[in-house]
Amino acid sequence: MLDELRKTVCNANKELQKQNLVLYSFGNVSAIDxxxxxxxxxxxxxxxxxxTPDKIVLLxxxxxxxxxSLNPSSDTPTHLELYRNFRDIGAICHTHSSYATIWAQACTEIPCFGTTHADNFFGPVPVTKQLSKNQIEDNYELNTGRIIVERFRKIxxxxxPAVLVANHGPFTWAETPQKAVKNAVILEEIAKTALGTITINPKQKQIDNTLLEKHFLRKHGKNSYYGQK
Amino acid sequence: MLDELRKTVCNANKELQKQNLVLYSFGNVSAIDxxxxxxxxxxxxxxxxxxTPDKIVLLxxxxxxxxxSLNPSSDTPTHLELYRNFRDIGAICHTHSSYATIWAQACTEIPCFGTTHADNFFGPVPVTKQLSKNQIEDNYELNTGRIIVERFRKIxxxxxPAVLVANHGPFTWAETPQKAVKNAVILEEIAKTALGTITINPKQKQIDNTLLEKHFLRKHGKNSYYGQK
Amino acid sequence: MLDELRKTVCNANKELQKQNLVLYSFGNVSAIDxxxxxxxxxxxxxxxxxxTPDKIVLLxxxxxxxxxSLNPSSDTPTHLELYRNFRDIGAICHTHSSYATIWAQACTEIPCFGTTHADNFFGPVPVTKQLSKNQIEDNYELNTGRIIVERFRKIxxxxxPAVLVANHGPFTWAETPQKAVKNAVILEEIAKTALGTITINPKQKQIDNTLLEKHFLRKHGKNSYYGQK
Amino acid sequence: MLDELRKTVCNANKELQKQNLVLYSFGNVSAIDxxxxxxxxxxxxxxxxxxTPDKIVLLxxxxxxxxxSLNPSSDTPTHLELYRNFRDIGAICHTHSSYATIWAQACTEIPCFGTTHADNFFGPVPVTKQLSKNQIEDNYELNTGRIIVERFRKIxxxxxPAVLVANHGPFTWAETPQKAVKNAVILEEIAKTALGTITINPKQKQIDNTLLEKHFLRKHGKNSYYGQK
Incomplete structure (x- = not known):
């Protein structure tokens, strides 16, 4: 069971590199049993x-x-805080992928400008507030988790399944490590196209709610009709 | 005959991935006999x-x-509406390719800024109007086809052979699946260069009609003189 | 002799694709004996x-x-006009590479913003004027060559070794086909970085003449000291 | 010993090409014993x-x-000036990578907009002043080194471990050639994301010092806790 978990997490981490989401060792995937x-x-x-799977750290x-064990990712306290609070998620992915990081660095949420976004994220991708001096100095990584959880109080x-940590970068999550990485790939694409969209029209508005609901619910939930059953 | 159709359509769908026009399963090609x-x-x-060819759905x-059969693409009603109305087309391609999607999300037609565009599209690449609340809630995919057809009343x-569906992405078409994909590749390139063009000069005008006609007709129609006979 | 010419020209054309300067068949290289x-x-x-070398057309x-022979490139009259007027060049390359085309479509010369540019082009990359209605309708490709020659009256x-044809794209040239393609590769890079430069500072000025001369003459002419002798 | 140095420097130079930091021969890595x-x-x-290692020049x-020996890189006097003044560095890397060059050409330092930057560079990446006419005409490459050293008087x-030479491009350095190239790769990424950041928000401020120190010191110095010991 835990061997399987390690293997899946190992593969999902390697997938980050194949999908061009990371430089060197700048990113990490975890999963929870x-x-x-x-x-x-x-x-x-x-x-x-x-x-290799045996290097994956269990906590x-x-x-x-x-x-x-080897030292776990320095971002581990962030992951743990999310697992403690988001009870339905099974995996988390953190990268510094270019376009998602651009929005995070601009401290700006990614508006939902189109159906690629609506198919995967049910509304704008939120950005956290910035941490205070104290929150940075003590328990920085834990506090990063806390401001994410705080931002999702009504979401x-x-x-x-994604957030931009202000001045930092994206976290995505899902039921499985494979899907958490997939969400990171799609987030990167919608971050890229949103940047282009505001370059053409800086005042472009988000799509209206009917279209957002249509697309998200076409792919998710009991009335979905995308894919094979 | 239909075996050949399935094979051609299967290959054209795989071509979407080779040409970097799609992420995961976000795109589809169809053809009609x-x-x-x-x-x-x-x-x-x-x-x-x-x-594989045997998974291609016939309708x-x-x-x-x-x-x-497997479930056909959820965009099937859009394709069918186009085949019913554009009697001379033999194939349709739908992607969410990055730059074409950027223009679609900005709800802005792609102006004809140069000869790469004029060689392939005889004027701006039009954008549809946005669907109403009712048009989204009932028969969404069919209505997507209808607003495309409406937009082409005088075209x-x-x-x-391309349109941008507002807030969504591009559809291209042609006589054959291979050419429909080729039009999607070229559309992506002209969407990219048009974005760069307005970054340099936001007020740049379209090329004049004489140059548009010269280039389009150099490659299309009875007086064309491009390529080998 | 001519077999060698055909082979070199064939390889230089294939190089366009390897260097990602062209889509499909949108570009051509020629050389003159x-x-x-x-x-x-x-x-x-x-x-x-x-x-293959045997398909290369001799004129x-x-x-x-x-x-x-096969039909030569439709841009042939442009190439010939350049060979007739630029007596020291031995090869010409024409592409629709993305960033050079962006500047051509914006009808804007590429300012010399840095030493990568100065190492290779001794001043801004000029843009031609636009063709008149008559110049497009009759002898379009020949007239394209003429407006290039006209633009180089004092250059x-x-x-x-490069020009942007307004609303169209770049032509580059050199003593050999291999160098003409190399100039096209470098032109694409300086077009990309110049676009980024004006995004940061729309009023950025060109580098001063002393730096331009230092870099160009470091690589070209009798006092050059770059590379091995 | 010197054989090993040559081999390491040879490999680091080849790494420039693998990491897409250079066109043709536009870049160089050196190291010092x-x-x-x-x-x-x-x-x-x-x-x-x-x-090959035997072609690496020793000076x-x-x-x-x-x-x-072969002629050393024309940028050699710049490298030597840095080695004479920055006594703790062991290797230097110079490229014309696209996004770092964009900032250098805009004569603008790269602000620290996020933690990817703060993890690797302890503050903005500085830009040198421009050279005077005299400094260009005589001992150009040596003077390039001097303005870098001057810029680092208080850094x-x-x-x-990076600088942008105004109107030119980046230099990076480190204890080893491998790390100098790694700094060039990361510099290119932060230059790219910083450009996107100011496209979204032209007035975005740098991250505050507490976050900068947290991230830089998490990875560097005696209290670092990133990686394995």
């Missing part, structure tokens, strides 16, 4: 092509790792 | 590398598929 | 991967081809 | 795929090469 509350995450600073939800994380 | 009025189209949600012009579809 | 005044050029509309400077073509 | 004060640098104008800090080169 909700039965045992075990989280599997990339070790810190290890290049993707040197990653409990308080961040305790088995003895002899369903599975309907909007 | 005008003798039997049979349409062949990509099944919904199937990744391109899992696509009549009313959308009836043979028993046991010859074979001279302007 | 000045002893026999024979020009070798790509046949019209033939894809690069189907190109005299008046455009007469040997019987049984040395070997010091500025 | 501080015990013998021997500098190893790319020969001038040699394409990367023809580079002393005054620029004297062994007899029979620690190992904390800000």
């Amino acid at each position: 909700r039965n045992s509350n075990t989280v599997a995450i990339k070790p810190s600073g290890v290049p993707y092509d040197q990653l 409990d939800l308080d961040g305790n790792a088995a003895e002899g 369903n994380p599975l309907q909007t | 005008r003798n039997s009025n049979t349409v062949a189209i990509k099944p919904s949600g199937v990744p391109y590398d899992q696509l 009549d012009l009313d959308g009836n598929a043979a028993e046991g 010859n579809p074979l001279q302007t | 000045r002893n026999s005044n024979t020009v070798a050029i790509k046949p019209s509309g033939v894809p690069y991967d189907q190109l 005299d400077l008046d455009g007469n081809a040997a019987e049984g 040395n073509p070997l010091q500025t | 501080r015990n013998s004060n021997t500098v190893a640098i790319k020969p001038s104008g040699v394409p990367y795929d023809q580079l 002393d800090l005054d620029g004297n090469a062994a007899e029979g 620690n080169p190992l904390q800000t």
Whole structure:
């Protein structure tokens, strides 16, 4: 079971590189086994092509790792805070992909300008507020998780499976590591096309709610009719 | 005959991926056999590398598929509406390629700024109007076809073989699936260069009609003199 | 001799595709043997991967081809006009590469913003004027050559081996086909970086003449000291 | 020892091409052996795929090469000036990579807009002043080194291992050639995302110092906690 978890997480991390979402070791994927509350995450600073399932670090939800483990990703406290609060997600992906990072650095949410966005994210991709001096100095990575959770107080994380951390970059999530990475790929594409859209028309408005609902619900939920059953 | 149609449509769908026009399963190509009025189209949600000719769905012009078929692309009613109204086209291609989608999301037609455009599209690439709330809620995909047809009331579809659906993305067409994909590739390039052009000069005007006609007719129609005979 | 010319021209045309300067068959390279005044050029509309030396068309400077030849590129009269007037060039390359085309479509010369540009082009890359209605309707391709020549009345073509034809795209040239393609590659890069430069600072001025001369003459002419002797 | 230096420098130069930081021969990497004060640098104008360790040029800090050497990079006097003044660096990398060059050509420093930047550069990436007419005409490459050194009078080169030479392009450095190239890759990425950031918000401010220090010191210095020990 945990071997399978490690293998899936290892493959999802390698997928980051194949999809051109990361430079060097700048990104990480984790997953959780909700039965045992075990989280599997990339070790810190290890290049993707040197990653093997046995190097994936296993932790409990308080961040305790088995003895002899490698150091987990320095972003681990952020992942754990999300798992503790977003009870329905099974995996998290963090990258510094170019266009999503551009919006995060501009501290601007990505408006929903089209159906590619609406097919995958049920509304704008939110941006967090900036951390205070204190929140940066003590428990920085944990506080990063907290401002994400705070930002989602009125948002369903599975309907909007992405966030931009202000001045930093994107986190995406899903039920599985493979889908969390897929959400990161799609986020990068909608970040790119949104930037082009406001270059043509800086005052372009978001699509209206009827179109947003039509597209999101065409692919998600009980009345969806996309794909094969 | 229909086996050949399925094979051609299968290959044209795979070509979308090779040409970097699509992410995951976000795009589809169809073709019609005008003798039997049979349409062949990509099944919904199937990744391109899992696509084989036998998975291509065959339908009549009313959308009836043979028993046991996979679900056709959710955009099928749009394709069928175009085949019913644009009697000279033999194939349709739909993608969410980045730059064409940028213009579609900006709800702005692509002006003809140069000869690459004029060689392939006889005037600006039009954008549809936005659908009303009712048109989205009922028969959304059919209505998408209808607003395209409405937009082409005074335009010859074979001279302007592309449209941008507002807030959505491009559709292209041609006599054959291979050419419909080729039009999608060229559309993506002219969308990219048009965005750069207005970045340099936001007030740049379209090329004049004499140059537009010279280039389009150099490649199309009875007086064309491009290529080998 | 002419076999060698055909082979070199064939390889240079294929290089256009490897360097991502062209889509489909949208570009062509030619070369001239000045002893026999024979020009070798790509046949019209033939894809690069189907190109072989025997398909390269040989013509005299008046455009007469040997019987049984394929149709030469439709841009042939432009090439011939340049060979007749720029007596020191040995090869010409024409593409619709994205960023050079962006500047051509904006009808704006590329200012010399940096040393990458100055290393290769001794001043701004000029843009032609637009053709008149008459110049388009009769002898369009020949007149394209004429407006290029007119634009270079006070410019040395070997010091500025590139031009942007307004509303169209770039032509580059050099002593050899390989160098003409290299100039097209470098032109594309400086067009890209110049666009970024004016995005940051729309009023950025050209580099001053001392720096321009230093860099150009570091690589060209009798006092050059770049490379191995 | 020097054989090893040549091999490492050769590989680092080839890495420039793999990382898409250079066209043709436009870039160079050097390294210094501080015990013998021997500098190893790319020969001038040699394409990367023809580079072998024996072609790497060895010089002393005054620029004297062994007899029979190839000509060293024309930028050698710049490298030597940096080695003489930045006593803790072991390698230097110079490219004309697109986005870093865009900022250099705009004569604008790259503000620190996010944590990708802060992880690697402890503050904005500085731009030099422009050289005077005299500084260009005599000892141009040496003077290029001098204006870099002047710009770093109050900056620690190992904390800000990159500079933009105005109207030219970037130089990066590090303890080893491999890390100098890695800094060039990361510089290119932050130059790209910074350009996007100001496209969305032209007045975006730099991140505050607490976040800058948190990220830089998370990866550098005695209290760092990124990676494996």
